[in-house]
Amino acid sequence: MNYNYLRYFSVLAELEHYTLAAARLEISQPSLSSAIRSLENELGVKLFEKVGRNIRLTEQGQYFQKKVDAAMSELSAATEMLLSSRDNAPIVIRLGFVSGALQGVISQIMASYVRDSNRFRFHITEGSARDLMELLHQEKLDLAIVDVTSRDRSLHFRKLRQRNFYVAVPEGHELAQRTELNASELASYPQVGFSHSMDHNFEDWASRPDVPQQFVCQVNTVSSALNLVCAGLGITIVPDECILPLEGVHYIPLVNRHQALYSCVVYDRWLDPPVWEFVERIIKSAQTK
Structure with missing residues (x-):
């Protein structure tokens, strides 16, 4: 059953007026009429009846309104809960560094993120450039700071600075x-x-x-x-x-x-926007340091 059709029905059942309901829903009146007809055909009952130039709910429509409104309320509450949970969920950023590369501006940026929001969590791995590149391929890191590049075309390198x-x-x-x-x-x-x-x-x-x-x-x-x-x-x-x-x-x-230091990420790999913004800030700050 089409969720939008149920939403349209709920508003029309409340107002019992096609023009007003269409205006609130921000759709055309013909679209609203078509949706209600489709819903009635699917249910096999009439939900509204004409009273002169107006409409009102049928007995079946009144019963359906109570059930639909209760269901819509539950769906709305569940949606709000999930959105709130998502908005408060920890943002985990997985970083890899060759020895020493975590010092200075990078650690300062990490500290500023933690101060500004308690949602940020950092998983840090220190190792060789070769090992860090392998962890990137295994999707265990979002970003690596390395001291050598590779001919691996699936990896993207940007020079940060010279140490x-x-x-x-x-x-x-x-x-x-x-x-x-x-x-x-x-x-x-x-x-x-x-x-x-x-x-x-x-x-x-x-x-x-x-x-x-x-x-x-x-x-x-x-x-x-x-x-x-x-x-x-x-x-x-x-x-x-x-x-x-x-x-x-x-x-x-x-x-x-x-020796040069490079940022290394996997080409065309999706990163959540907060993670990508952090990666870009690290790169820009290190390049201008």
């Missing part, structure tokens, strides 16, 4: 007074590296033939590396967004070592 690198050394280290360093100068110093399972691309420089490795230990996070540097265990390389004002640690620019 610079610094050498973190402990207080009193012989390199602490330097204003800049070349990667080749680090070969003779003990270094705190990163676990191979983390696949940190910002350590790619260390695998080059002109920069021998001398790792004393390997860790999974930048904060762990910096704490070990502070303890005097060695030096380490960190991207600029990971520089922390840590007492006992000095940061020296590493020259001629740069």
Whole structure:
């Protein structure tokens, strides 16, 4: 049974006047008449009868009006409840980052979203660019911030910014007074590296033939590396967004070592408008930073 026809009947039954009912419903009078005829034909009864130039409900029409109005009221209440539930449901945004990329402007934007609305929830994954791209394909991420691109045509990349690198050394280290360093100068110093399972691309420089490795230990996070540097265990390389004002640690620019950060999403994948707006804000803010 056509929902609109029931709605038309309810209004006409209340007003018992075709012209007034059509005006309230914002449809033409012929359309209203046609809908009521179709409803009567489907039911096999007359719902209205003419009284002079007016109409009134038949006995069957009066019975039907009570049932229709009750049903319409239930439908209206259910619709309002569902809309309210939808409007108050959490908005989950799933983000992936290579190590360090969550620092700075991105984390600030996330914090502002949470402050402005308690509906936003963030699921954060940190890993290698390769792993994050795979999670995008599996529809487990909405957006990834990566440090390499791919020839995979199902993925769309946009350059956000270029990250610079610094050498973190402990207080009193012989390199602490330097204003800049070349990667080749680090070969003779003990270094705190990163676990191979983390696949940190910002350590790619260390695998080059002109920069021998001398790792004393390997860790999974930048904060762990910096704490070990502070303890005097060695030096380490960190991207600029990971520089922390840590007492006992000095940061020296590493020259001629740069790396781009990219946003990565799946082409033509539907994202809910609030999620898409967040993604666009992240990209625009990072590009203008």
